[in-house]
């Protein structure tokens with residue numbers, strides 16, 4: 001099986017993501033983790049960019065031991081000198097020199113004819129080869145370069161002693177068949193091509209960076225360049241974790257492998273995200289939060305029966321603990337039952353169906369139902385209160401310059417509908433006044449507390465109230481994604497508890513309320 005060399009440019013092209021700026025300490029921390037991941041080559045920065053970047057590249061070069069450390073340079077002696085300075089102390093230094101070759105870049109950016117481009121790159125390579133035994137040369141915007149000029153430039157780089165020649169699709173313009181064809185063409189048409197490694201460097205402007213890189217591998221690329229989480233200039237670079245997992249998951253198809261320790265992928269992704277501040281989207285392949293999460297009932301059922309139904313790779317293979325079955329509005333009974341068992345509840349079909357119906361009601365209101373939400377729902381279900389009063393609907397009108405009003409519709413003993421309206425000092429006070437009018441119970445609110453059961457804006461709110469009536473107290477609990485509704489439910493619940501106590505006492509002691 002062919003080994004594909006991994007050239008990581010998280011610290012250089014990745015750092016070119018708008019808004020990202022890594023200091024020396026952060027670069028070194030990422031570099032150590034990349035070393036653990038097992039990458040072969042690491043581009044640590046662009047030393048001519050700033051004294052700070054030169055120092056950071058130097059710190060990385062001195063820190064890591066098992067990886068070749070690379071500094072980027074334009075085809076200019078001053079840039080090459082900056083890389084010389086930056087890579088002092090490196091175990092295995094390499095300089096990466098680039099020059100654009102496409103007609104657009106030649107005409108508008110460099111303002112050079114083909115011959116000047118060739119000569120500029122040639123003299124840079126000659127100068128660099130006095131100081132470096134390992135040189136990578138990149139034809140910037142190779143993807144939009146004429147085939148014959150590309151071949152001429154690659155041939156020149158081989159003659160000047162480059163060890164790796166990189167063919168970047170700098171602007172993410174090509175599609176996989178076109179990009180793959182370039183590698184095939186170079187392999188078949190450039191003399192001595194076997195003396196160098198060919199490298200693929202893709203950008204994701206059209207979302208094809210991974211596909212293009214894989215096409216390059218299929219057509220003979222020896223090295224691939226990319227970043228962790230696919231960060232980088234504009235829409236980013238090829239995501240290294242995607243290539244590594246594509247090769248591992250489809251090994252017989254590609255017949256190529258990397259030296260990466262795949263179980264370090266998740267940790268590396270988290271670190272890069274934390275230090276660059278670039279949040280990984282939930283649906284990002286391999287490392288997104290949802291990459292191993294299943295929400296819909298049919299998928300969850302499949303996963304519970306046999307994981308390979310919906311997972312082509314395991315979370316453990318990238319260093320995650322396990323897949324997640326997320327309970328939400330699309331979940332079914334199989335996953336619901338499984339979650340209850342996890343939480344310590346074994347239920348027969350009937351109570352399970354009742355709890356499932358409540359869960360679906362909640363899931364309609366919330367994006368994700370957490371364990372805490374479920375526990376709260378189940379505990380509420382387990383307390384069997386005889387409901388004299390049942391809150392059906394609640395309307396609250398609130399404005400900071402008007403008196404809050406509340407209107408409640410309450411059903412008494414399952415058949416008597418009572419509608420009442422009241423004002424109050426605040427929304428909760430108005431609700432409680434309306435409930436007092438509807439139930440015609442004289443109660444004192446001795447305590448009121450509210451807490452969030454889970455996290456986020458749509459968390460369940462749990463309200464506890466303590467009501468007193470003639471020296472007898474009762475607690476009530478209300479649960480809802482809306483705190484006013486939770487407040488109303490808690491109050492009605494406490495009144496029902498009071499009535500229950502009153503009944504018990506009057507039966508037992510003939511107490512007159």
Ligand SMILES: CC(=O)SCCNC(=O)CCNC(=O)[C@H](O)C(C)(C)COP(=O)(O)OP(=O)(O)OC[C@H]1O[C@@H](n2cnc3c(N)ncnc32)[C@H](O)[C@@H]1OP(=O)(O)O
Nearest residue numbers: 016046048049050074075076098099100109110140170233
């Ligand atoms: C595809 C890529 O990712 S390439 C890497 C891109 N990364 C960066 O640019 C990050 C670091 N860059 C920087 O800090 C700055 O651009 C510097 C320090 C390198 C240069 O800054 P300045 O000297 O102010 O030049 P500026 O960036 O404005 O312009 C670039 C100059 O380099 C020239 N140039 C561009 N690429 C090359 C090259 N490979 N070899 C030689 N010259 C080049 C441009 O033609 C332009 O030259 P001009 O000043 O004669 O017109």
Ligand SMILES: CC(C)C(=O)C(=O)O
Nearest residue numbers: 098138140141168170
């Ligand atoms: C410097 C080169 C390799 C580059 O990043 C590109 O062309 O995208």
Ligand SMILES: [Mg+2]
Nearest residue numbers: 013170201233
């Ligand atoms: Mg690039």
